[in-house]
Amino acid sequence: MALRHAPWQEDRATPRDETWRRVRVADAQGARLPVLVVNLSPHGAMARVDEPVATGDRLLIDLPVVGPRAAEVRWSLGGRIGCRFEVAIPAEEYPRVLAMMR
Template structure:
């Protein structure tokens, strides 16, 4: 069963780490939007966001240790949004960022 582009039977090849981290993203119109990241991997993330963005929109997401990361909106559904990073985060940098993200949560 599918809802938009979000499959209930998720077959991701990359595990996600569960977090609760408030940050901001810069939307396609340069608007700063407050978000809550709820899970993340080196390839992308899911967050809660009150502002609806369209699939394919380019955004920048502020992450500790990494600064602003370019990403693409893959789906938006009822206040949740999935984004894929334009470049996979290097493994060492990812764990450094994740450590800081968990500490700051």
């Protein structure tokens, strides 16, 4: 029996690295959201959220080293969200960002 992957997993360009860090996030109106980033790639992140966030919402995620990153919520399910950054974290900066996120 073949396993089916969820749609948000099928379009990932790169694998994600495990993290565990609370970061500052603002929604399109500037309201702050409590967010715990649990995995990261140069192109996006998965996070746990306490507030409702909908697919298509725009967020500003403040990451160590590279600062705020605009992102679109690609999926939202059961207190978790998957986000895609508008501009990827540069390859030369990603190892430092990841080290700070762990």
